[in-house]
Amino acid sequence: MRAxxxxxxxxxxxxxxxxxxxxxxxAYLFVALFLxxxxxxxxxxxxxxxxxxxxxxxxxxxxIF
Amino acid sequence: xxxxxxxxxxxxxxxxxxxxxxxxxxxxQGRAKGICFPGFNCYACPLATFSCPIGSLQQCFAINRPxxxxxxxxxxxPLLYVIGFVGxxxxxxxxxxxxxxxxxxxxxxxxxxxxxxxxxxxxxxxFGKYATLVVLVMLVPYVTGVHWFSRLCPxxxxxxxxPLTIFPPKGxxxxxxxxxxxxxxxxxxxxxxxxxxxxxxxxxxxPLGAMYALLTPVSLYRMHVDAQKCTExxxxxxxxxxxxxxxxxxxxxxCVRCLECKRHCPRGAISSGFRxxxxxxxxxxxANE
Numbered sequence: 001m002r003a004x005x006x007x008x009x010x011x012x013x014x015x016x017x018x019x020x021x022x023x024x025x026x027a028y029l030f031v032a033l034f035l036x037x038x039x040x041x042x043x044x045x046x047x048x049x050x051x052x053x054x055x056x057x058x059x060x061x062x063x064i065f
Numbered sequence: 066x067x068x069x070x071x072x073x074x075x076x077x078x079x080x081x082x083x084x085x086x087x088x089x090x091x092x093x094q095g096r097a098k099g100i101c102f103p104g105f106n107c108y109a110c111p112l113a114t115f116s117c118p119i120g121s122l123q124q125c126f127a128i129n130r131p132x133x134x135x136x137x138x139x140x141x142x143p144l145l146y147v148i149g150f151v152g153x154x155x156x157x158x159x160x161x162x163x164x165x166x167x168x169x170x171x172x173x174x175x176x177x178x179x180x181x182x183x184x185x186x187x188x189x190x191x192f193g194k195y196a197t198l199v200v201l202v203m204l205v206p207y208v209t210g211v212h213w214f215s216r217l218c219p220x221x222x223x224x225x226x227x228p229l230t231i232f233p234p235k236g237x238x239x240x241x242x243x244x245x246x247x248x249x250x251x252x253x254x255x256x257x258x259x260x261x262x263x264x265x266x267x268x269x270x271x272p273l274g275a276m277y278a279l280l281t282p283v284s285l286y287r288m289h290v291d292a293q294k295c296t297e298x299x300x301x302x303x304x305x306x307x308x309x310x311x312x313x314x315x316x317x318x319x320c321v322r323c324l325e326c327k328r329h330c331p332r333g334a335i336s337s338g339f340r341x342x343x344x345x346x347x348x349x350x351x352a353n354e
Contacts, residue, residue: 034152041146051099054116061109061221063248
């Protein structure tokens, strides 16, 4: 256990978690990417096949088939 | 009771509110069944009103399997919808859902409270969830067209198999075969494991947790350890439901963002929030990667 004011508190070297890609935090890029995927998927009718699959009892899930 | 427990109870109820099933014996078939629930919850559960993202993902791969008339290029569309949804949840919050909303995570937290000898999960076991995701959720359904993860899923046995055999729907179910008992055996193994080990399914087998885990290090919601205040006393590790030392890597792929470490830190060294609300990181501190 270290003292809180120990200089070694700055343990390790490396990134501070704010590595930017083209000046943009990667989190924003991922949010934008998935938001586009979700929007396109919904706009082109991706909801239908998912709904059709989910609205009936999944026999695989309950182990009876 | 801690706020997280209330959130977990709320998560379980939001995912499974269809109690009229017991009087009508008809499963919910409304439009909400086309929306994925962000946590791990079986859509074969008679109370479920949302779809399981992993079941939906398997279906997306199964409908694109080789040998099926490719023909329709829009087969990729549901995949965009499901991956977009799960990816968006993960990119915003990382594994926050695992710690706060997931009903199966809640069950594991409760079972670990049972008094028993406790075992640690070996660190290599965490790779199991990625193997499950790639092999059982993507490759096998793509090649065979069969939802093999669902066939083996312990949540399916617990939330779907057992309730539906006790309270069968109108029209009945096909007769129970040997595979049903095999699946119950998998469930029993996991339930016993949950008593002796912290969240074994989340850490070693959950494909949804694997998807969120990949996005946790870069998600908008972040953990932060103030290296000036942290003394590495280990109090955080004692209460961590996934056995990590948060001061070694604040945004580890394994962290389920339950915030128990933040609540129990005697020095208030741990904070969390969306990017802009966090204090500036200490340059050179690996803890805040």
